[in-house]
Amino acid sequence: MTATKTPHADPAERKTTYREALREALRDALRADDRVFLMGEDVGRYGGCFGVSLGLLEEFGPDRIRDTPLSESAFVGAGIGAALGGLRPIVEIMTVNFSLLALDQILNNAATLLHMSGGQLPVPIVIRMTTGAGRQLGAQHSHSLEGWYAHIPGLRVLAPATIADARHLLAPALADPDPVLIFEHGGLYNTSGDLPADAGPVGLGQAAVRRPGTDVSLITYGGSLPKALTAADELAGGGISAEVVDLRSLRPLDDATISDSVARTHHAVVVDEAWRSGSLSAEISARLTEHNFYDLDAPVERVCSAEVPMPYARRLEEAALPQPGTIVAAARRAVGDAPDDGRAD
Amino acid sequence: MSTTRTPRASASRSRSRSRPDRQAAHRRDLLHGMLRVRRFEERCVELYSEARIRGFMHLCIGEEAVAVGVTEALTADDAVVSTYREHGHALARGVPADAVMAEMFGKVTGCSRGRGGSMHLFDAGRRFYGGNAIVGGGLPLAAGLALADRMTGRPRVTCCFFGDGAFAEGEFHETANLAALWGLPVLFVCENNLYAMGTALSRHQAQTDLALRAAAYGMVSWAVDGMDAAAVEDAARRAVEGVRAGSGPHFLEMRTYRFRAHSMYDSDRYRDKAEIERWRERDPVELLARLMRERGELPDETLTGLEDEVRAEIDDAVRAAEQAPEEPVEDLLTYVTSPPAEVNRP
Ligand SMILES: Cc1ncc(C[n+]2csc(CCOP(=O)(O)OP(=O)(O)O)c2C)c(N)n1
Ligand SMILES: [Mg+2]
Numbered sequence: 001m002t003a004t005k006t007p008h009a010d011p012a013e014r015k016t017t018y019r020e021a022l023r024e025a026l027r028d029a030l031r032a033d034d035r036v037f038l039m040g041e042d043v044g045r046y047g048g049c050f051g052v053s054l055g056l057l058e059e060f061g062p063d064r065i066r067d068t069p070l071s072e073s074a075f076v077g078a079g080i081g082a083a084l085g086g087l088r089p090i091v092e093i094m095t096v097n098f099s100l101l102a103l104d105q106i107l108n109n110a111a112t113l114l115h116m117s118g119g120q121l122p123v124p125i126v127i128r129m130t131t132g133a134g135r136q137l138g139a140q141h142s143h144s145l146e147g148w149y150a151h152i153p154g155l156r157v158l159a160p161a162t163i164a165d166a167r168h169l170l171a172p173a174l175a176d177p178d179p180v181l182i183f184e185h186g187g188l189y190n191t192s193g194d195l196p197a198d199a200g201p202v203g204l205g206q207a208a209v210r211r212p213g214t215d216v217s218l219i220t221y222g223g224s225l226p227k228a229l230t231a232a233d234e235l236a237g238g239g240i241s242a243e244v245v246d247l248r249s250l251r252p253l254d255d256a257t258i259s260d261s262v263a264r265t266h267h268a269v270v271v272d273e274a275w276r277s278g279s280l281s282a283e284i285s286a287r288l289t290e291h292n293f294y295d296l297d298a299p300v301e302r303v304c305s306a307e308v309p310m311p312y313a314r315r316l317e318e319a320a321l322p323q324p325g326t327i328v329a330a331a332r333r334a335v336g337d338a339p340d341d342g343r344a345d
Numbered sequence: 346m347s348t349t350r351t352p353r354a355s356a357s358r359s360r361s362r363s364r365p366d367r368q369a370a371h372r373r374d375l376l377h378g379m380l381r382v383r384r385f386e387e388r389c390v391e392l393y394s395e396a397r398i399r400g401f402m403h404l405c406i407g408e409e410a411v412a413v414g415v416t417e418a419l420t421a422d423d424a425v426v427s428t429y430r431e432h433g434h435a436l437a438r439g440v441p442a443d444a445v446m447a448e449m450f451g452k453v454t455g456c457s458r459g460r461g462g463s464m465h466l467f468d469a470g471r472r473f474y475g476g477n478a479i480v481g482g483g484l485p486l487a488a489g490l491a492l493a494d495r496m497t498g499r500p501r502v503t504c505c506f507f508g509d510g511a512f513a514e515g516e517f518h519e520t521a522n523l524a525a526l527w528g529l530p531v532l533f534v535c536e537n538n539l540y541a542m543g544t545a546l547s548r549h550q551a552q553t554d555l556a557l558r559a560a561a562y563g564m565v566s567w568a569v570d571g572m573d574a575a576a577v578e579d580a581a582r583r584a585v586e587g588v589r590a591g592s593g594p595h596f597l598e599m600r601t602y603r604f605r606a607h608s609m610y611d612s613d614r615y616r617d618k619a620e621i622e623r624w625r626e627r628d629p630v631e632l633l634a635r636l637m638r639e640r641g642e643l644p645d646e647t648l649t650g651l652e653d654e655v656r657a658e659i660d661d662a663v664r665a666a667e668q669a670p671e672e673p674v675e676d677l678l679t680y681v682t683s684p685p686a687e688v689n690r691p
Contacts, residue, residue: 045615046543069513069549070480070541098479101514136400136451138462140478308681312400312462313451319674 040092111154185223213243414577481516510541571601
C-alpha cells in the first residue's frame, strides 16, 4: 500500500495538539459521510472524557454524537450491529480497561462474523480507546492491553503516536471494511506540535521510521515513541546511532519495515509499555529471529513494563514503566557498549 | 443449608431509640461522622492542588449521609464493597483516617501500602473490600462474599455501594438476578446522585425510578432521601434486618447529590449551577445540624468541639502521611502473587 496525498491537504504546517488532531479527524469523517456517527460514554455533552469530541455535539447533533449509558458490552455490540446495518460507527470506549466488558462483542462478534458467515458479513466499525499508564491512576486505569487485541485475527489494531497520525489514521480506518481498533495513549493527548501540511492519509499497516540510525533499531509504538526518541538523543550523545521505528499498526505488523531496519543496524530493542510475557514485544522478537536471525549481532532486547498490576505510588509507577534511561541501557547492552552490569551475555 | 434465618434485631437499634438523650447523642455521632468525611475531603482538595495527592480523585461531598447512615446499620462482621468514590465509606467503616491519607500520599503506611491510591482503599481486617474503579466491578464480588457467608452459615450481610451509572451495567443486572435467585444476604445501596460523570440520569436510564426496576428482580426495594442521615440509617437498619433474617437481598436507592465535580479532572460544565445551589439547601450536614439546633441539641460549643476534634484527627493524618516512608522501589514486585509459604497454608 502506498501513501496518497489528499487534494485538500492543509494549507501550511501549523501548531496543534494530538487531541485536536483526533477531533479534526472525527469532524472530517462526520462531514464526509452521513453514515458515520460517534457513540460512547460522555462523548456528547461532556465532550469525551479526555475532551477529544468537544464541540462535535453542537455541530452534528445528538443523533450522530450519541451519549450512551455505562453499558460497554451493549453499545459496542450495538456499534457492530449498526455496522452490519450499513452505518459506519465510531465507538469510543473511555479506556482499554473498560473495553474488557465489551471484549466478548469485539472478539466473538466483530472479529469473527466475516469468517463465520463465509464472507457475507463484514463489520466496518472503528473502536477508539485510551490506553497506557503514567498518570498515577492505579491498576484498573493504566494497563496497555492493545497487544491482546493484536492477537486476534479479523481485527486491525492501530496506535497513532504522532499528531500527524492522530490526524490521518481515522479516514483509512473508516474506509477499511473490517473492524479497526485505535489506541490513543493517555499521555499523548496534550502533546503539541506541528501538523505537517503535506501529511496526507497513510496506508494502514505501515510502520514509520521516525529517526534514521545505523547502530541499533528501537522498535516501539504509541506512548513509548517519545521515550524512545529521547533515548535515541541520549544514545547519539554517546556515539550510538539509534534508528527509531514506530509500528503504528500492531496488527498486521509491518514486517518489511521492521526487518529492513534490523538488517541494517544488526541490533534490536523492542520497547512496549505492556507486560513482557506473551506480549506484542514477544511476537516482534520472535519474528526477528524468524526473519533476521543471520542479521542480528546480539540477542533482541526488550524494555517492557514490570509484571505487576500498575501501582499508584509515583516512584513505583515510574519504576514499573519503560523510561528513556532503561531504553538507553538496553540499547547499550545490545550493541555491547554496556557498563559491566553483571549480566551474562 | 437452610435458606431462612432467625431475625436478629440490629445490636444498637433499641439503644439508640430508647431515650431522647440517647437519640440526641446518636445524632451527634452522625453529625460527627459526616463532618469527619466532609472535612477530610476538603483537606484532600487542598492536598490535591498541591500535587501531594495524585491520580484520579472522586469526592463524596454532599453524599456523606449515605456513607455514614448505612455503615451505622452494619456490624463489624458485615462486609462493605465500594467504588472509586469511597473515602466516606472507608472512613465511616472505621478505616483510620491516617491510613486513608497515607494511601493517597502513596506511602507504605497507607491502607493499600501505596499501591492503590484514592480509588483503591482496602482494609481486609475491617471487611472493607475496596475501592473499585471499574464501574459496577464490585457488584459480583458482593454476591460472592454473601454466597460464602450463606454457604458457611454465617449470619453476615454484605453491603455494596454503587452509583446510578453502574445501574446501567450488565454487572448490576446479572448480580441482582443472581442474588435474588439465590436469596443472598446482599444489601445493594445505589447512590443515585443523578449523574454518571457528565451524563444526567434521564439521559442514561430509560426508566429513572431505579428502586422500581430493582424490585422487578424480586428484591425488597426502597427509595430513600439520601440527604437525611436519620432516614438513611433507618432504612438501612430495616433492610439489614431483612437481609440478616434471610429474606434475600434488599435494594436501597439513595437519592443524593454530589456537590463537587465528578473528579478533580472534571470541569463540571454539564449541570446548572442553580441545580447545585438547590441541592446545597439540602446539604446533609447542614440538614442534621439544623434539626439538632432546633431541638436545642447543638449549642455552639458542641459544634466547635466536634470541628476541633475532626480537625485534629485530619491534621494528625496529614502529618503522619507526610512523614511516612515510601515503599522502596526494590519492593515493586511484591504482592503480585502470594509469598510461597502462604500459598498452601491451610
Ligand atoms: C466500566 C467502566 N466504564 C467507565 C468508567 C469511567 N467512569 C468512571 S466513574 C463514571 C461514572 C459513574 O457514575 P455512577 O455509577 O453514577 O457513580 P458516581 O460517579 O456518580 O458516584 C464513569 C463513566 C469506568 N471507571 N468503568
Ligand atoms: Mg452517579
